[in-house]
Amino acid sequence: MSHERHGRGGGYRKRYQQRDRDDYDDRRRDYESPDDKLKAAIIKLGEVDPVEELPRLEQQIRDHVPRNIPSVSEAFRIGVTEQPYKIPFYAALLQLLHNPSELSIPDDQPFGRLVLEDFWKGFQSYLDKVAWRDTRLCIHFFAHLTVAGLISMDSMLALLHSFTAVLDEFGVSYGRAKQASLCAGEGLLVAGAVLKEHSVTDVQEIINAIQTFADTTTQQKWLVSPATRISSQAIPHDSAVELLEILLSTLTTLNHSDFKETANCIPQPYTTAIDSDATTSKPYDLPSVLVPPEVIELDSMSAESGEESQVKKEEWPEFFVRLFPDDVSPDPKSPAGYVVRTALMDILEIFEVNRKESARLLLEYPKWNLPGTFKPKPGAPAVTEPTPGKDWQLESTIIETVLGAFLVLPESSKKSIYYIALITELCKLSPSTVGPAVGKSIRKLYTSLSDGLDVEAARRFAEWFAVHMSNFGFQWVWKEWLPDLALPIQHPRRSFMRRAVEFEIRLAYHDRILKTLPESMQGPDAYTIAATAPGPSFEYDDPANLHHDAAQAVLNLFRGRAKAEDVIAHLDSLKSTLETSEEGHVNVDSTIRSIVVQSLLHIGSRSFSHFLNAIERYLVLLRNLASGGSSSVGGTGNPEAKIDVLTAAASFWKDNRQMVAIVFDKLMQYQIVDPTDVVGWTFMNGVGVGQLAELGGPMNLSAFEWDLLKGALDKANGRVTIARRKVATLRKEDDDAQARVKARDDTMEVDAEPKDIEAEPKDDAAPVVENVALSTALKAFSSLTREQKAALSRTLEGFVACLAPSDTDAHANPHARTVITEAAWENRANWGRDEWNAWETWGWYRQFCRAYSPYLRAYSTTLYTVSFSKFEHKKDDAADLLTMVWNIATGQEA
Template identity: 55%
Template sequence: MSYERHGSGYGGGGRRRRRDDYDHYDRREAQQSPDQKVKADIIKYGEVDAEQELPQIAAKLRSQEQPNIPAIAEGFRLAVTEQPYKIPFYAALLYYLSIPAAKEETPVVEESITQPPLGRLVLDDFWKGFQAYLDKLAWRETRLCIHFFAHLTVANLISPQSMLGLLQSFTAVLDEFGVSNGRAKRAARCAAEGLMRAGQVLKEHNATAVIEMIAGIHAYNDSVKTAKWLVHPLAHLHSSEVSDEHADEMLDCAVSALKTLDLSDFIDVSGIFPQLYAAMSTSTVTPFDLPSILVPPEVIELAVLASESSEDAPIKKEEWPEYMLRLFDNDVTADPKTPAGYAVRADLLDIIEIFEVNRKECARVLVEYPKWIVKGTFKPRPSDPTEVPDRITLPGRDWQLESTLIETILGSHFLLPDSAIKPIYYIALITELCKLSPQTVGPAVGKSIRKLYGYCANGLDVEVLRRFAEWFSVHMSNFGFQWVWKEWAPDLALPMQHPKRVFVHRALELEVRLSYYDRVLKTLPEPFQDPSAGAMPDQAPGPTYEYEDATAPHYDAAQSILNQLRSRAKPEDVLAHLETVKNSLAEMADVNEDPDTLIRSIAIQSLLHIGARSFSHFLNAVERYLTVLRALSGSSEAKTHVLELVASFWQRSHQMVGIVFDKLMQYQIVEPADVVGWVFAHSSKGLDWDLLRSAVDKANGRVVVARRRVATLRKEDDDAHARAKAKANGGVADAATMEVDAETMHDPQVTQAEDSPQLVSALKAYEGVKHEQKSTLAHVLEGFVHTLHGSSEASRRVIAADSWEGHTSWGDEEWVAWRTWMWYKHFCRLYSPYLRSFVTTLSAVSFASLESSSEDGAMLIKRIWWMGTAQE
């Protein structure tokens, strides 16, 4: 596709710009203030050769007549928190600024004997910025600043005792009563990664304290094993033990790396992190003492304190252990359980997260990452002209960069229960890497796809498989749908519900959405083109209108209704016509169906037929005839029938089923609980998770919207009451008075003013959607309990399997049962915050039938529930 512009833009008439115009524009934009230039120089440091650039940039910073210390410190803060891969070099630069200028440097202004060195002043201001990060609980920025301090401690620019105190402040968080997993996990990483870099100096200073910190981190990590079982990407229903096979948990890896370093008294650190400052070591520098700190507590919203029930508290996303899926052996990609492997993995994850705003720049930095770490960590790129024959090779490393990058990106993408960043970012980032270096990244992507496909039959979590299919289909669409499908042709003999078959069907369905049916079909070998193989349908996605053929029963009645809808008749006229047609059908002797059911079928299908041309046609039709739709779906049975009609009409397009269901819930033609009931009623061939999640998200989303509206109106009401009170007292309501009055409004001992009608209405609506949310969650749990603990022998066989080796004899029933178990597991971990809000009610209602049961299935259902709601 060409993106060249033909003709002038924006309606024509634009003159051709002269080269002088662009030059003037570039010069104007390039102008920077002196402070901006200083920051830019610091941030760009190390892009070519950090060692050669060091004296030059140090001399430039020292040559300022009146150096702006806050600007220089801000440059260091931005550089450290946005370019973590260069932190060792920034530590060397600050150390260089803290020692007397070398003789070859000729700064314009000589440093006074009594004036502290420039580096000391910058470090003092840098600490203020770190304190601001800590106060805001900006955990990533805080952790990266600790990396910086740790390197400065090794360089003797920061005293060991103060650095030790800083790290102990973070390990103290692990002993807090009721500390959340997210807070403890982040605090533990801050302490662990600081120890990895400064451990040798700190252990020489106080070995006992270092050992105690490592033991504290280890003890906390052991306390969350239950949660780890729930989010492991390779599921093992038959075992309650957490397996480290093919997956690594970040905090587990940190503990393992720390223990390895501790056994060697941290003497191997210099071979893991660059220490450019080691060659500049001098005894003339007075170490800086970091002030003592306390890690601030988690922010507790005032709305939580004012709530009478936990059900009214704002929902906070649950934090889970972070399991990264491994795709390659330890001799191919960085092993995160080793100190060097953990350092690489942590760096890459930080880069991926920081550069979310610019995937192209992220791809460039990832490809260039080896030039900022210890030489010999990665194999040289085939096209690298700087690589010499006698290059350095480090024992246990010499990893492949591209495979490590793809494994890290996919590991982050496949985090359970949800990835930290939207999935499309990871997909686009891999695409950019392939475009940047197709010869080296392409093979790594291919190997990753094959490895993930192999995991499908080894317990790969259903949510990971779903994301894998999405990534695979989008990646194929970006590169001409080229894949070696013949490799997977033998798997067409597997049962239809086998995970490999499910993946192939899902991936091809998504490919068709991204392109055209005929184009995708031509890319497949003949075995996959056969409809009986279950990979591709026999025709392109489209509607199935029952009354299309003139020979179909009730064709004339359907045409009369269709013509009214096409002519955009008024809703009341359509309802009157439907009543007339229904009466005429009821009088027909050959009609055995219920007239209400029959007229609903004709009307709904006709309306869908009108909207089948495009999404906008569908929305216009629905919005125009909302009253007709509500009249046709007045009862619970009628709502279920409407959903049946939609699913039948779009049986060849699962995407459109989801879209129509979503819009019917949005316009409250059907409720989320109706969709939930329909999904479980049609789960014999596999639970439709997309529809189920859409229903639950709709119910939860309505509560979030209603809560925000209540909070907004409550604040407006409180402000109005405070102003009225101040006016009645003959004064002026200042901000402080209003704030105090707003707080006392929620005090039960204080007589409250009457709420506004808008607030009363919003509170009533909030209670209504909250009841709907609880009902939807209860319907989901009851559906899972009935499906998993029913009379299904297949479900019992799946639970009884003592290993994955016996799955080869499973048929479609067993695989459907296994997938249902996995979706139940995912439901409990994904919606854990919402489930915990109603834990008492949901437990009593949904698990009443399991109370007296001691069967393995009942116990497993309850165990997963307890884990998801943090009761175990």
Template identity: 55%
Template sequence: MYDRPHRGGHRRRNRDDRDHHRHEVHETPEQILRKHILNFGEVDPTEEVPRLAKEIRDFTPVSIPLLSEALRTGVTEQPYKTPYYAAILRVLYDPTEGEDAAASGSSSLGKQILEDFWKGFQAYLDKLAWREIRLCIHFFAHLMVAQIISIESMTSLLQSFAAVLDEFGVSYTRGKNAAVCAAEGLMITGGVFKKSSVNNLSEIISTIQTYNESISTSKVLVQPLAVLHSESILVEGADEYLDTAITVLKALDSGENPETTPEFPQPYLAFPDIDPAVSSPFELPSILVPPEVIELDGLATDAGEDAQVKKDDWPEYFLHIFDNTVSPDPLTIEGFLLRSNILDISKLFEVNRKECARLLLEYPKWCIPGTFKPRPGAPELEDDGTAKNWQLESTVIETILGALFLLPEASYKSIYYVSLITELCKLSPSTVGPAVGKSIRKLYNTIADGLDVDISRRFADWFAVHMSNFGFQWVWKEWVPDLALTDQHPRRAFIRRAIEYEIRLSYHDRILKTLPEAMQTDSTVIADQGPGPEFNYEDPANPHYDAAQSIIGLLRGRSKADEVIAHLDSLKNTMDDSSGYPDSVVRSLATQCLLSIGSRSFSHLLNAIERYLPLLRGLAGAATSSAPQPPGSGSVEAKRDILNAASAFWQRSPQMVNIVLDKLMQYQIVDPSDVVQWVFAREDQKQYISGSAWDLLRGAIDKANGRVAIARRKVAALRKEEDDSRARAKATDVGSMDVDADAAAAKADEPAADSPQLTTALKAFTILTREQKYALTYTIEGFVACLAAGDAAARSQKILGESAWENRGSWGNEEWNTWETWGWYRHFCRTYAPYLRNYSTTLGTVGLQKIDDSTDPAAELAKKVWNIATGQI
């Protein structure tokens, strides 16, 4: 066989080598030094402090901006290294050997770096970048303890943040951030404050406490363990962030915390005290915290109301899953700062969950030895009686779950926290796995003790996803005894919901095999059949079977919408008894046949809906135009028939009901307010709202709010475009010498007419805002009817008393259903508080009118929850 020689092989290889060298990145000495500063401490931070300080001092030429920027990045993006960065600056703060900084009038390298660092801090302050501000304050606090920053200037800095709390009408977000900045700064510097003559500790604590008391009412709505009959903000098994901070500060001020051992690393104390004659302490400049910038877009729809809705901040309650021998007590300085550090790591590294998991498992390296138990295989430390030996994995899992279960919602999407726990398990399955298992069991045990309904839903979601990542292996037999509880008991509801979520992530038969026999045979735990369509007209024995087949034939043949509509019209007059098909039957037939065609996949569903939009709009009695229609357009009865048919078709798959209703709202077949009314009017929802019903309500309200937000942005963009065009035209007219001055002035005084595009956008915005109000109003009315009006008030009375709560072990389905409905009402009010507050007068007058004059305990509680959410108390 003839083999052709390979020509040019060496040339190609040489060319590849040249390309490789051409694309090599050669780092400059400055970049290398910056990388060394940021990567500092990967092996042993204590040993690396003097070596890195020497490298910085020996680097030439000196670049102060480079050094301060690298240090500032390290402090704000790797806060667990802050004490060691302070130690490095402490070494650099001393003059070099043989140099007398005071005599020469020059500043030491450390002082120059700190001066430039302050400029960066001022930039954070101007932008109100609260996280960076707080982490820089941590750095300044450590530097004060290291004698680099004067006590007087540090006191003034903390007082500047405490002064924010005295501002008139300070928002909760601004007040909380300022309070935390001052509180955490005091925790780090408190011991030095106590020993100094400049002691403003009590004054700052008092200011924070006064502010905290002013917002205490709102804490009632975000307690993770809710008790309806109690107004106390103290919850067993959970703590609120500011409450905890104040408790820690009070203990510090009273001297209750022992000073025999440090609560956090202070490596800079290993160096000699600074000689004031050689290096004077750095004086932090005085500051004023700039005010918040409030942006108004001018699209207020009610007099005196700003329609711009921004996300609300609420008090933060963290669950306690483990006792203080397993994880740190947050009511101590050490416990508070450890939790703060772990939270900071989880937030800063949200973009890289794998790196975040690695750093969390390596966190003991940045703590005092003995803080956490040594990892398996690591050498045991000598116990001098000061070691805490907490469990790192349990502490990390407790903190992450605390962040996941914040109310009304977590800082990040739930999937991030779930994925982070999964990565932790993959990195160290032998240690993290048991901590996760213990967390699940302890949380499950609190479900019937008042665990918030939305936390219970998120718990089930996390449980199902976590099980899906590890083969759905769980010891279900532990929970078999709870099958003796009533069907609507929270534990039974959790089991049912968790299994439903697992089936969504896998399939019915596989999940069925993972359950013990007692659960497999219980239809209230897992359905006999997997999720799927339930076509009512599939049985030949059904009297409407032939009509359904004729419709399906047209749809499968891709007949035009007009032809299908004509066929439906003909069905109304072709029944055997000559009376014709009722309109409701025709709507049910058409809707279910269309869903049957689209039941194979999401793409089939979307194609079917989009192809037959005129048909669906005709069934709903709505206009065929895609432009936003005024609320209430179309036939209420017709829309309800469509919703009933869709719900019946997917009755074995609540997830698909949500999806189909979302698409019907998206294509404006039904309005969000129609869905809200339908949810509260369904036969099985007249008295109670379950988790699946809440999912439908939330989808409808979010759809209404989202449409208004999109319309607002469109109007703002068009208005800006028009203003810019008018400004350019005016400048052109003024610059033209041919234009008569009087005519130009008269033209400028004329009111400018809006463009057709802007007029249309404003009309759509008005319509969508009205629909948003309707959806919110109907939701409030529905909850009031379920909980506090008429017979509902008597049902609520059974669970509102303290004695009733103590005897909850004897509650039946009715009591637990009522308790869950109250939970969803509270969640609705706190989740949509910004929207409710915007239209509080309108919504409150209409939505609460049935109980406006009532003094019944249920009515009083419903009004109180509303008033807290809207900021009226």
């Protein structure tokens, strides 16, 4: 017993010791050093009232001993780059630290000067890494410090000129030039008052440099404007604004007033809210800088050689939709409007990682702006003297900014789900104020559908609408849109209703969404919602079908998990039977493929896992079908057979277009069909799926067909990207291995005894050991590159056939050419189904060119020759427009 107690006591002591160590580690983790506490205090500046906190925080920094300049500087850098709405107050804090205190040592460097010098080191690192946003926000900080007298105006002007110099670089990309323009232009916006007083010439040169570059991007703007008419290159300015245009408009307005208006739109606490003596020390001279050269990314291939080429992803002008009048949300072209929009956009970008925090900061933004900029919250004391021309609605301004970023073309900078979830969080935080703004935004966007809202923007709008409705009980006043049921069936408004309801059903279920719609929308004649829930449609389930028995036999084999070889043997006998039957005149191979594919999908229709298991179990069979083989397994591929496989899959899921896209994606993933096959099928058969299939009509593209095209192109491009990375990795490994062998041989040669060179001649033809893995990867890379090129070429050919068809094409849309005229656009109120079909197809062609421009540039010579050379000696307005869009997207002379 005593021995047991002793053993147990030893175990207790060990556990007690371990617990003490854990407690010590926890205390260590919870412990904050004085430096950490000071850094946190600087970062948290303004949690209550920033102006009142500044003197207290200044004293806290001065009282901290020993001084830790790098720690304080790091806190400033974090605050400036992650909380840009606090930048004016950080400038005021640094001004206080720069001023001498009672305990300052004569002739000693001011504390603020030391912090600023260390801050510059951080700025230099941002610049070296070409971290544009952090660089731009640091320039904001420097501009405020210039106004506060802490930085010399000559050095600030030199800094801004270093960014305008980027605009004169040969072949500068739009993205690089845009970011450099923002750095120079926004720095001038903040510090323009003192800089112009110092040098009118320098200020004008900065504005002129930005203006000169902006003038060279007219055609690029036309291609990505969300409200552009196909018939004209004129861009409506009342529905969307472009980033550099609003920057230039702001700078021009401020320049006319000698930048005196800046103080009415940007807080300057270092000049108004702080009562301190002006600094007597010499302003800090910012060191001269040179903006590093452009960072090249491996994002594409060279045109004809198939070798790796360094091509940076294309960047486009940024257009933001306007949803509200100037008395509701600020005009972005005005100084105050530009400042507000930029501040809100910075919050959107920085806090993407935390949508809840982003929503909270957006609603708290008025705290960091001038009083009177926004209407006070309900119950808050009103501003005694609101600023003239302001008093805007905060929630409407935020929603307009978020949706503007969401609808940027050709793609938004963040994932769509972030913007959608952010709006939901805003509604939860303040439903009584954000809800009405969201409702007004939906109505405005819906109205703009008739005025030429871009098809890609309309697709995202439908996606957001459906997800937003799902978060709030699918409640919407559909009766407001009932009159639009009289519009043509392919009118953008009716297409929007159809697609939004389809998205809602995906997020809930058919019967629930059906009950939310007015009765007049529920009928089959409304073409808004299907009569039945989306589900499978097994063609051979009907006993009256001629091939019902044959399909049941195949189905039983699948249910019994028969081997693929046994199924193939059964199909051979089935083929012989069908060929000798009364139906032998039909395409027996197509019939068998349809039976097999539909039967296999019927087995997998219970759930997604059942579908994947069925596909994976019978991969050999499916590849055999797609190869056109009968008894042999495998094959090189048969385009007609692959089209039959895709047609059978689309027919089975004709009532559920989402599943059509999913099945096509899996067929490509398992290499049963190629992306080129999906592209070809889409242009030939895409209109035969969904509610409108029964209406028929000419060849055209809707959002559904675009989703299929996008899935195929992304698959082809993604495979090339993965293969390129694998080749690069294997090539690096091979080079490293050869370098190690060479180094070892050199070492052995040095250590070895001298040899008679004549007795042992060197063999120059010594065999080189082949890297099998690298060789295989290069072959796969070459094959996938050809597949990518084929998919892009087939897509371009399909669009040309749709939009500039020959007169003998039976499937051509007769209005493909007429809708591009100005007279036709003005008469769009009288358009019918075919006109709107053609207009939408033109829209998807524009999206194809601008979204895939990096890949199109890589093969521009070949693709142009194949698709456009036939138009060179022929006058055709549609062909001219096709070519112009192509040239703009590929960087050619339009």
